Amino acid sequence: MKNTQALKKVTILFAGDSGDGIQLAGSQFANTTALAGNDLSTFPDFPAEIRAPIGTVSGVSGFQINFGSEEIHTPGGRPDVLVALNAAAYRKNFPSLKSAGTIIVDPAGFDKKNLRLAGYDDEENPLLNKPADYQFYEIEVTRLNRDAMKEVEIAPRDRDRSRNMFVLGFIYFLYNRDLEVTLHFLEEKFKHKPDALEANKKALMAGYNYGDTIEAITRFRIEKAKLPAGEYRNVTGNQALALGLIAASKKAGLDLFYGSYPITPASDILHELAARKNYGVKTFQAEDEIAAITSAIGASFGGALGVTGTSGPGMALKTEALGLAMMLELPLVVVNVQRGGPSTGLPTKTEQSDLMQAVYGRNGETPIPVIAASSPSDCFWAAYEGAKYAIEHMTPVIVLSDGYLANSSEPWLFPKAADLAEIKAPFRTEVENYLPYERDEREVREWAIPGQAGLEHRLGGLEKEDKTGNVSYDAENHELMVKTRARKVALVAKDYPETRLLQGAEKADLLVLGWGNTKGAIQVAVAQALVEGLSVAQLHLRYINPLPEDLGAILQRYPHILIPELNDGQLVRIIRDHYLVKADVLDKIQGKPFLAEEILAQIKKVLKDGNH
Amino acid sequence: METTNTLSARDFSSDQEVKWCPGCGDYSILKQMQSVVPELGIAREDIVFISGIGCSSRFPYYMNTYGMHSIHGRAPAIATGLKITNPDLSIWVITGDGDGLSIGGNHLIHLLRRNVDLNVLLFNNQIYGLTKGQYSPTSELGKKTKSSPLGSLDHPFNPLALALGADASFVARSIDRDPKHLREILSASHQHKGTSFIEVYQNCNVFNDGTFLNFTDKKLKDENVLLLEEGQPLVYDQGKKGIRLNGLKPEIVNLEEGASLNDLWIHDSRDATKAYVLSRFFDDSLPRPFGIFYQEDRPCYEDDLLDQIDHAKGVQGEGDLDDLLRGKRSWTVG
Ligand SMILES: Cc1ncc(C[n+]2csc(CCOP(=O)(O)OP(=O)(O)O)c2C)c(N)n1
Numbered sequence: 001m002k003n004t005q006a007l008k009k010v011t012i013l014f015a016g017d018s019g020d021g022i023q024l025a026g027s028q029f030a031n032t033t034a035l036a037g038n039d040l041s042t043f044p045d046f047p048a049e050i051r052a053p054i055g056t057v058s059g060v061s062g063f064q065i066n067f068g069s070e071e072i073h074t075p076g077g078r079p080d081v082l083v084a085l086n087a088a089a090y091r092k093n094f095p096s097l098k099s100a101g102t103i104i105v106d107p108a109g110f111d112k113k114n115l116r117l118a119g120y121d122d123e124e125n126p127l128l129n130k131p132a133d134y135q136f137y138e139i140e141v142t143r144l145n146r147d148a149m150k151e152v153e154i155a156p157r158d159r160d161r162s163r164n165m166f167v168l169g170f171i172y173f174l175y176n177r178d179l180e181v182t183l184h185f186l187e188e189k190f191k192h193k194p195d196a197l198e199a200n201k202k203a204l205m206a207g208y209n210y211g212d213t214i215e216a217i218t219r220f221r222i223e224k225a226k227l228p229a230g231e232y233r234n235v236t237g238n239q240a241l242a243l244g245l246i247a248a249s250k251k252a253g254l255d256l257f258y259g260s261y262p263i264t265p266a267s268d269i270l271h272e273l274a275a276r277k278n279y280g281v282k283t284f285q286a287e288d289e290i291a292a293i294t295s296a297i298g299a300s301f302g303g304a305l306g307v308t309g310t311s312g313p314g315m316a317l318k319t320e321a322l323g324l325a326m327m328l329e330l331p332l333v334v335v336n337v338q339r340g341g342p343s344t345g346l347p348t349k350t351e352q353s354d355l356m357q358a359v360y361g362r363n364g365e366t367p368i369p370v371i372a373a374s375s376p377s378d379c380f381w382a383a384y385e386g387a388k389y390a391i392e393h394m395t396p397v398i399v400l401s402d403g404y405l406a407n408s409s410e411p412w413l414f415p416k417a418a419d420l421a422e423i424k425a426p427f428r429t430e431v432e433n434y435l436p437y438e439r440d441e442r443e444v445r446e447w448a449i450p451g452q453a454g455l456e457h458r459l460g461g462l463e464k465e466d467k468t469g470n471v472s473y474d475a476e477n478h479e480l481m482v483k484t485r486a487r488k489v490a491l492v493a494k495d496y497p498e499t500r501l502l503q504g505a506e507k508a509d510l511l512v513l514g515w516g517n518t519k520g521a522i523q524v525a526v527a528q529a530l531v532e533g534l535s536v537a538q539l540h541l542r543y544i545n546p547l548p549e550d551l552g553a554i555l556q557r558y559p560h561i562l563i564p565e566l567n568d569g570q571l572v573r574i575i576r577d578h579y580l581v582k583a584d585v586l587d588k589i590q591g592k593p594f595l596a597e598e599i600l601a602q603i604k605k606v607l608k609d610g611n612h
Numbered sequence: 613m614e615t616t617n618t619l620s621a622r623d624f625s626s627d628q629e630v631k632w633c634p635g636c637g638d639y640s641i642l643k644q645m646q647s648v649v650p651e652l653g654i655a656r657e658d659i660v661f662i663s664g665i666g667c668s669s670r671f672p673y674y675m676n677t678y679g680m681h682s683i684h685g686r687a688p689a690i691a692t693g694l695k696i697t698n699p700d701l702s703i704w705v706i707t708g709d710g711d712g713l714s715i716g717g718n719h720l721i722h723l724l725r726r727n728v729d730l731n732v733l734l735f736n737n738q739i740y741g742l743t744k745g746q747y748s749p750t751s752e753l754g755k756k757t758k759s760s761p762l763g764s765l766d767h768p769f770n771p772l773a774l775a776l777g778a779d780a781s782f783v784a785r786s787i788d789r790d791p792k793h794l795r796e797i798l799s800a801s802h803q804h805k806g807t808s809f810i811e812v813y814q815n816c817n818v819f820n821d822g823t824f825l826n827f828t829d830k831k832l833k834d835e836n837v838l839l840l841e842e843g844q845p846l847v848y849d850q851g852k853k854g855i856r857l858n859g860l861k862p863e864i865v866n867l868e869e870g871a872s873l874n875d876l877w878i879h880d881s882r883d884a885t886k887a888y889v890l891s892r893f894f895d896d897s898l899p900r901p902f903g904i905f906y907q908e909d910r911p912c913y914e915d916d917l918l919d920q921i922d923h924a925k926g927v928q929g930e931g932d933l934d935d936l937l938r939g940k941r942s943w944t945v946g
């Protein structure tokens with residue numbers, strides 16, 4: 001009998017060479033864990049190169065998962081367990097491991113060659129000089145897996161490819177997990193490759209059984225989390241975003257047109273949507289980002305929900321067309337899955353540094369609503385809401401996600417189609433007295449799509465005459481139109497729900513204000529601070545432009561505001577500018593999300609310094 | 613539904629005052645368009661003009677149809693999105709040599725290769741009109757303008773060769789000063805299913821007056837204009853001269869000095885090789901061809917896209933939103 005120890009939560013980091021199938025093993029573990037009833041959050045981290053040099057630190061791929069019987073808000077800070085399939089993975093990730101953590105290594109990945117590739121000096125082998133206080137498991141994954149492969153007809157060069165399954169099987173054993181989800185997955189994946197199927201199944205079982213045979217090993221049990229009742233699925237940010245767009249188009253009764261040019265980390269939205277042709281989704285892989293957005297504008301002119309998605313550099317290219325869409329006052333959703341900038345920057349790393357660009361980055365007075373998603377599943381809601389505002393207010397809307405949200409996953413209590421908010425397009429069909437730029441009380445003009453007799457009209461980017469939309473260079477008219485368009489966008493805020501604190505008291509010494517992907521880390525940090533008796537509260541912003549009308553009064557209640565951002569301080573400027581409050585930034589510009597402990601430390605520092 | 617046979621050119625003219633310089637070639641093109649569309653059998657509400665930026669791109673404001681005056685160079689992409697959304701519309705892209713070949717060159721070639729069923733009218737005046745007279749991608753080498761006081765160093769584009777190179781399925785040239793010819797070409801481009809590319813020589817009398825004099829001046833044009841007629845030999849200069857092919861090399865022959873009509877090149881707009889040779893009639897040694905250089909029947913992008921959607925619906929069934937939200941693997945808590 002083995003020992004079994006109960007745990008509330010665990011963070012495991014799977015790491016190996018990018019060719020080792022780490023992402024696959026990690027996501028299988030995530031799916032299985034979700035089905036076992038734990039709450040979880042994942043964070044994949046892979047190299048920018050498609051085939052980074054094998055065995056080197058720059059070629060290391062990682063997949064971190066945080067799961068537990070309590071609510072999980074982040075992929076976990078420092079992992080409890082590091083699985084390192086080679087020396088490079090060990091070298092890169094050991095420093096972030098929790099002290100006294102568990103390390104599982106394959107010694108085959110620490111031979112002379114691998115050590116050298118990982119940058120260790122000769123004679124410097126971490127396995128020969130194990131750090132004290134850590135639980136070290138040396139498991140001969142490669143050798144044991146080869147043994148298992150003896151019973152399978154498989155080419156010698158392919159026999160190590162199932163090592164990831166061996167490791168996964170072992171981890172399943174350790175954490176008392178069922179193999180069923182992964183077996184099912186393998187059968188699907190290798191439907192037409194019986195040899196590969198057998199090899200992978202064998203490897204998975206061999207890993208599991210290996211756990212059973214070794215002595216003196218503790219297994220872990222993590223109870224189900226107490227999640228709200230309902231039906232769940234796992235979802236990544238990019239998947240959720242694509243689903244949100246389809247859902248919005250269906251609820252609005254519009255065709256969905258998605259024009260895009262491939263770019264990391266936004267491409268998966270294009271892939272997701274391209275696979276949904278049976279939902280009537282039209283995807284268009286354009287020749288560049290300018291064609292991507294302008295084709296979407298053309299689609300919106302034609303009565304579809306025009307959407308374009310990209311990341312930083314592509315967003316820069318779309319700028320001029322965004323101005324056009326704003327002038328045309330047609331619905332348009334523009335998704336920016338932010339990555340590290342500037343320029344090509346850090347394509348596979350995350351950052352929140354396109355906020356200023358989203359809010360201000362255009363010529364002329366060009367206000368555009370900006371909505372930010374705060375978790376992988378929240379990407380669904382951000383996209384849905386973005387589309388709703390775009391359609392109902394006849395305006396382009398920018399939806400901000402980022403590389404971290406895009407690729408991370410979490411369980412999602414998904415909605416029923418019938419429960420989604422209605423979306424009503426302001427179509428114009430009445431011929432009598434049609435004026436293209438006449439507005440309703442929300443300053444919204446009507447959408448007269450081509451093909452309707454009697455509503456023929458011309459749109460354009462030249463300044464419009466009030467009501468008629470004819471070209472006008474009149475001075476007073478220009479000012480009127482600029483102000484009208486600004487008011488129209490400001491009025492979007494009337495549709496927002498009430499702004500609510502996530503944690504803490506209505507009055508406290510410090511408010512931690514976040515936006516986008518920082519929500520989870522702030523949530524953990526503020527919860528801990530409250531446990532420690534600190535006077536702090538948490539508020540998370542979804543609507544960055546226009547800002548909620550009730551935000552100012554809330555901010556005024558706090559003598560000090562701390563804004564953690566993955567940039568050099570962008571929201572903080574917007575907040576200071578709008579409200580003249582004392583707000584400071586906690587910045588992090590490392591291509592990585594915040595750790596809760598970093599935010600907690602800053603909370604303590606601010607409160608201790610007492611300079612509020 | 614309005615019927616089109618009762619409409620006239622006047623019904624297609626909008627209430628906006630036309631603001632091109634007096635004498636500009638754009639007027640004639642507008643006029644020919646307004647008189648051709650009533651004859652095409654399309655309802656007015658099904659016609660859309662999409663333009664970029666430039667003098668020529670003001671065009672949509674003057675047509676009493678749906679229209680969009682967009683941003684510099686992007687009309688082909690906007691029109692593509694519109695056509696994919698609403699394939700029943702008759703969409704006309706209006707662009708200039710700067711708009712279509714400089715800033716928008718990328719979109720133009722991609723439109724042509726995709727073969728979206730649109731008509732592209734490229735108003736070529738070999739100059740930037742709206743920005744007041746800089747050389748354009750079609751200006752001749754050495755051209756002196758405000759931005760090239762010592763002469764332009766840019767080798768010019770040959771728009772039709774470019775279009776053929778991008779596998780355009782309909783390629784033609786016409787000119788503002790030959791209304792009848794222009795109307796015929798507009799009409800033919802509408803009949804063509806796929807992207808029709810029409811280069812229209814257009815005189816900018818303010819910044820580049822007389823660039824096309826060789827093809828418009830009474831005394832010069834006979835010698836320089838070669839009108840292409842399907843199935844007919846290539847003859848010009850009042851029947852005095854013709855073109856013969858020596859292998860793939862075109863030669864001018866004098867019909868008055870014994871050359872026979874039977875030896876001449878017979879125009880065949882379905883022959884891609886000949887079309888390419890014709891497009892290279894681009895210097896003063898050969899007459900300049902006008903007419904339909906090339907046409908081919910090729911599937912259109914939007915039709916293929918709709919086919920894929922129909923096929924996907926046939927195979928996978930019409931998508932249900934709840935199924936989509938649930939995904940492949942869900943579980944229930946509580
Ligand atoms: C992005 C951008 N760059 C530059 C301009 C300035 N611009 C307007 S029209 C034009 C050139 C137009 O030339 P052409 O397409 O030949 O049209 P024409 O005016 O001769 O009809 C330029 C450079 C602009 N409007 N937008």
Ligand code: SF4
Pocket residue numbers: 631632633635636637638667668737741742815816817818819
């Ligand atoms: S500048 Fe030239 S092209 Fe423009 S309107 Fe005047 S004449 Fe026509």
